[in-house]
Amino acid sequence: MHFHFSHINHNIVGASTLNDMYDWFYAGLTSLGHQVTRNAALDRRAINILWENFRPGMGASLAAENIKYGIIATEIPDSHGGFNWRSDDPWPLRFSSFAETASGALFIWSMIEDSCAYYSQFAPCVFVELGFSESLLPKKSIINRKPTHDFGFFGLHTPYRDKLVEDLSRNCKVIWPEYMSSTSDIIDFISTTRIGLNFRQSEVWPIPSPTRLGRYLHSKRLLVSERTKTPTRQGLLVEMAPPEADYREFCLSALEFDWRQKADDALHKYSVDMPMHRIMQQALDLTLIDRSHAWGRSSERPRHTVIERVGASLSASGRKIADLFQPRNERSVSCTVSFEDNQIWHQPLHVGSVGDFELIDYSGLCYCLNKSKHQVDFTDKKQRQGIVSFQSIDEARAYAIRSIV
Structure with missing residues (x-):
């Protein structure tokens, strides 16, 4: 199929x-x-x-x-x-x-x-x-890379997560990159940390993140997760805080673990119990x-x-x-x-400003609209003609940055 x-x-x-x-x-x-x-x-x-x-x-x-x-x-x-x-x-x-x-x-x-x-x-x-899938394993050179940070987290900011990181940062350094647009960025980031952190989106969120847990398991890195209502099978393979534990203290105690051995054991069980x-x-x-x-x-x-x-x-x-x-x-x-110019499916969205350009997301493309231009109706194909566009925000940002130089 x-x-x-x-x-x-x-x-x-x-x-x-x-x-x-x-x-x-x-x-x-x-x-x-x-x-x-x-x-x-x-x-x-x-x-x-x-x-x-x-x-x-x-x-x-x-x-x-x-x-x-x-x-x-x-x-x-x-x-x-x-x-x-x-x-x-x-x-x-x-x-x-x-x-x-x-x-x-x-x-x-x-x-x-x-x-x-x-x-x-x-x-x-x-x-x-x-x-688990063999095709999702990073290269051995990345898996074997020596970590440079104790704790790392990647994901969207929420008030709940911001507070957790603020509390944990009082006792140790937590690396939280602002923006990662590709899988390779995520894999590279994970390789720089000994221990990954998994936070719920909010206090009532019932499960650990399946993508985050999966990436850490494949990358042979220890991951410490907040307790969730439903642990999931993935969650049982990582270090999930006990119900009575203080999460900050549990994270700090993980620094004493043999993290490589624990990560190796978890990956083996993942591959046996949960083949994709x-x-x-x-x-x-x-x-x-x-x-x-x-x-x-x-x-x-x-x-x-x-x-x-x-x-x-x-x-x-x-x-x-x-x-x-x-x-x-x-x-x-x-x-x-593609439902091109169908406003049910496509609506212009301002996604950032770089130098002289406004970055506008419309119909699967990111347009670099010069700020000197008058208002443009992006639903009108004729008005879009001549505006530089790219397949991704990263490409549009890079173009706008080069224009500044």
Whole structure:
């Protein structure tokens, strides 16, 4: 099968944060012999995979274009009718828009096990862990690099995390880089530290970060995690603070560990207990091959599914699942869908200023708009012509910096 990962519903900053997680799905699916691609468009020939971040109208436009898709869900539906216990913008809109798009999905792969019960009302849903893959191991020269710092953390700033680092920094130095845009940056950073830190996003966040834990396990570095409500299988492989422990004191005590031996043992157990190819095969089996398991009891199955809406069903008849995902007429229908200049999908976003330029993210590109220019309507293709653009923010920043010199 051909799986196409699309970040069409994310701005260029958001798309960069998905690179890390994508590596695991790529490793798992390709190890099973599937074709995997990714860009900022959609592909009618493939099963498209979208990360949650939807706005009103997106589900309808996907249906109108006959796009077959699944969703990777990373957020937590909370008891207050929202995501992640957040009521600030844009979270209420993201939550209210989710049902429209999710109801047309072929499946949902949830990164949080407890969320599956909620997501399964829309489509077959399964919990997907991020397991071990040989292809995700850094080079030996990086793994064997001598650390230069005791503690390190990478991730987004939140008030909760800022306070934790402030408290811990009273007794030791914690390295927290402001910006890392690539997987290679993350791997290089991890190699400079003896011990990695894992903080929850907020006090109520229930699981440790699967990408952060996975990177440290693959990199043979010790990781000390805050206690979470649900430890996860990954969490049981790292040093998770006991319920009664003071996290700051627990981190400092980790400096006395034989960190290399502990990291070696954890990686071995990770490779034996959680191979990514096996996790991915199970996800495919439960959501695309044998969908009845993912629906749970028959009474929980939604009355109308996307499969029924396109006039097909999956059964034990031996029909190839790939037959379901072919365009009706490949010669007459373009295979690529980008929704260019569609304001449901693309809205200009100011992402920074460098020298004489404003950096504007629009439709998968980062534009360097000279500050001397009058207001530009980026939804008008003619007005965008002549404005220098790049595939990434890093490239746009570099151009703007060179212009200063």
